[in-house]
Amino acid sequence: MLDSILRILALTRKELLSVLKDPRTRMSLLVPPLMQALIFGYAATYDLNHVPYAVLDQDRSAASHQLLAGLDGSGIFERIADLHRVGDLATYIDDRRALLVVQIEPDFERHLLSGTSADMQVIADGRNSNTAGTAMGYVNSIVEQFNTDWRSTHGLAAAPLGIISRAWYNPNLETRWNMIPGLIGTLTLIQTMMLAAMSVAREREQGTFDQLLVTPFRPYEIMAGKALPAMAVGTIQATGVLLVAQLWFRIPFAGSYLTLYVGLMLFLLAAIGIGLLVSSVAATMQQALLYSMLFIIPFSLLSGMTTPLRNMPPAVQYFTAINPLRYAIDITRRVYLEGASLYLLRSDLWPLALIAALTLAAAAWMFSHRMQ
């Protein structure tokens, strides 16, 4: 038993040395996750803070000015042009200068003062319909505010029904709060899985795998020796991203670190298990890389980070059942934002444990099978 542990540690040390001896590789393992966490932390948000818009105000009245002042004063909308002809409207949208064009018709104020409804038209550039929808939602709340003000200043009855809305865990509905905890898993997945996938393939391509075979190492020892360094790298990367989220973006951490790290360890084991399985199948490094890409890319896109899992058709949802990142993102988000306990996260933890157990066992079997 002790011998076995010593052998695993020796192999781990050798593996870490071979990965870390090259300064470029060392840099490529530490710098990119931190840089990406910083850059993507700013980039990955569905919130808009700069919406260029153009106005075609055909009424030019006090009421229309009041309504537009609501837009201009929001700090989000920037008026880039006052249009005079309906014909200009299309060009501003077409060449992407404006995300929205607001049109107010000539008798806007007259309608309002006479006690009937007046229309305001908004045209949005739907080339990214999610952005356009968000911007229209902002316009809608500004119009709601205008309506409330108008009713109270002009002696109209208040709207019969209001909605008092609250959002749990994320009161201001900032998408950044949602994205950055998701990055902890996403940014570590790529490199840990690749490291694992390359580990055996590299030895095989360089012919050193045969040398390993004549040593007293057992298959599971070789596997553990390959998995541990990747675990170490993954843990360090995840911790780095976690620190960026807390110290730089100042997103409050609601849960327990123990819960988070239990989840992350299982996630890393599952990802490495898949990587090692790929490694045991691949004949060359190139194949190992390509096959691991075939997993990494769907894993990172279909993880629920940018688009919700529930929107996926059942067939695709079945596929995501083998995606460790899917569970990791749910775990990191819920521990980070909601302070979820291990018990609440059980539906994420057991699939990860199962994936890890199955893939690691299969990889060990493949190693011993290929050895004979």
Place this chain on the structure above:
Amino acid sequence: MTVETLVDTNSWPAKLRRVRALVRKETYQVLRDPSSIAMGVVLPLILILLFGYGLSLDVKNVPLAVVIDESSDEAIELLASLQLSRYFQPQITRSMVLAQQLLLEQKVDGIVRIPSDFVRQLNAGHADLQLIVEGGDANRARIIQGYVQGAVGAWSARRAAQGQSAEITPVILQTRMWFNEANESAYFLVPGLIVLVMTLIGALLTAMVMAREWERGTLEALLVTPVRSDEILIGKTLPYFLLGMIGLAVCVLAAKFLFHVPLRGSLLVLLGASMLYMLVALGIGLLISSWVKNQLVASQLTMLATFMPAFMLSGFMFDLRSMPAAVRLITYVLPARYYVALLQSVFLAGNVWSVIVPNTLVLAAMAILLAISSRAVMRKRLN
């Protein structure tokens, strides 16, 4: 074949013959290695199918817990208008505690609570409805809030029409979404996916292939032959360029016939822009591989320098205008940004020359710059 053409290695026919030989050798290599075929044909197909069906930001059939503290005709009517909306699947829940438990377990996405003095308040002129959404997915939460607002608005309008309230909405907002009237997220996600697929084939595959040649020293072996460095470049990249074009064809066909994304611009513009982008992606792959000369590092760097930015920083998912200035500056260096703008316009808006011309020019400039620098790097490394 005369003796002169063999000796005169600079003549065009000789150059062409050498390039052709290299291309043939490289093509055999691609065809014999199942993993490159997987990358060129199978990967685009899997990606476009999985993501085309899997990625969606449309919010439909939201499970919603409705808590009615005191039953009344008005409350039932309100529930009916939530049931009528195609966005919700409301389920009546007996108590608030139960509803909160459902929200905690993510069985529902939101809670609508109709308070006990709802009718009394309504008769007094104004009642409030409680809405609780789960903020974990803020984008979705905001859309749900908007839909509840819409359903309540429809209910108010119906009551006003029936003369039950004297309510007048001062300003009614009428919205239109150009290029995507039905608000289908596939319309902008599928063109974005084409960018990801082209990036992967172009940059990643080339980076790995070339890094392997450097690692094995097979490029140096080519030196003793009369082949020139620029001929090696052409010979190595042409098969992958063609592989990329096959990937493009797969993607465009899927976009059109599977996901019904309209192609409103011309196919020629789409093809031209894609060829330029493919050249740029190939150039990046070549540069990275001749810089690091190691398969693992080259592929990781390429993933980090091309795939992740094309996903996060290209305007494919997230609006570029809302990023801080420093991050926005980075996006200007990324070729994916220009290709995303081109594809979204060509697919959805048509041939908008004011978008096509500047973006194509930038891509062309990048392609030329990358071709020159990879030639220079290759020469330096080989000599």
